[in-house]
Amino acid sequence: MFGATSFALAFSLSMDSFAAALGRGAARKRPGFNEAFRVGVIFGGCQLLMSVIGWAVGVSFAGLVQHFDHWIAFTLLAIIGGSMIRNAIAGEADDDAAAKRSGWLSLLTTGVATSIDASAVGVGLAMADVNIAATATLVGFVTFLMGFGGVMLGHAAGPLLGRKAELIGGLGLIGIGTKILVEHTLF
Numbered sequence: 001m002f003g004a005t006s007f008a009l010a011f012s013l014s015m016d017s018f019a020a021a022l023g024r025g026a027a028r029k030r031p032g033f034n035e036a037f038r039v040g041v042i043f044g045g046c047q048l049l050m051s052v053i054g055w056a057v058g059v060s061f062a063g064l065v066q067h068f069d070h071w072i073a074f075t076l077l078a079i080i081g082g083s084m085i086r087n088a089i090a091g092e093a094d095d096d097a098a099a100k101r102s103g104w105l106s107l108l109t110t111g112v113a114t115s116i117d118a119s120a121v122g123v124g125l126a127m128a129d130v131n132i133a134a135t136a137t138l139v140g141f142v143t144f145l146m147g148f149g150g151v152m153l154g155h156a157a158g159p160l161l162g163r164k165a166e167l168i169g170g171l172g173l174i175g176i177g178t179k180i181l182v183e184h185t186l187f
Contacts, residue, residue: 005176006135010142012172013051013121016084016114017043018146024107025154039107040148046111047118048140054122055132070184073124077177080117084170121173128180 021039025031118139125135 005179006130006138007142008172009121009135009176010139011146012081012168012170012176013047013118013139014043014143014146015168015170015172016117017047017111017143018150020110020114021147021150022154025151031151031154036148036151039151040144040146042107042111043114043147044140044142044144046108046115047143048136050112050115050118051122051125051136051139052132054119054124055126055136056122057119058123058126070127070181073127074177074181076120076124077173077180080120081170081173081177084117084173085167086170088164088167088170117173124177124180 021036021043024035024039122132122136125132
């Protein structure tokens, strides 16, 4: 699965973090390099770790569900993607108040909250036979870049892009789930 699909997955998973980073950037008068770096590291690290945790859970149960694992992966990705789309359309944020505070604890809480979907995707990755080290690292790195960039862009563009970013991420996850389902049922 490593390649274009992995990049699409990483990009999609990073959209919640990007939206939260935009909010952080928009809440600060002059977000600097240090704040952007801090947000990128926390968000990227949380995405990486949650992907691996979900994958480990999935591996533990893979033998029991190998005949319908593609349906599980599709369902998980569709639910998470649908939730992201619903949040984007409704204008809800995962943790808007925490995203606007600057403390480490609130930043870590926001990082974990925006990474819950990565754990569910990790379960699906266990059933898709991927190199989890490479995929989780890619997810973490892309999220780092998106978090860093989100803070830097947030001051100017946060209110305009935040909901659209989450909408694109949700559609991407549903697309990846559909691809997995089609590959396992038609080929």
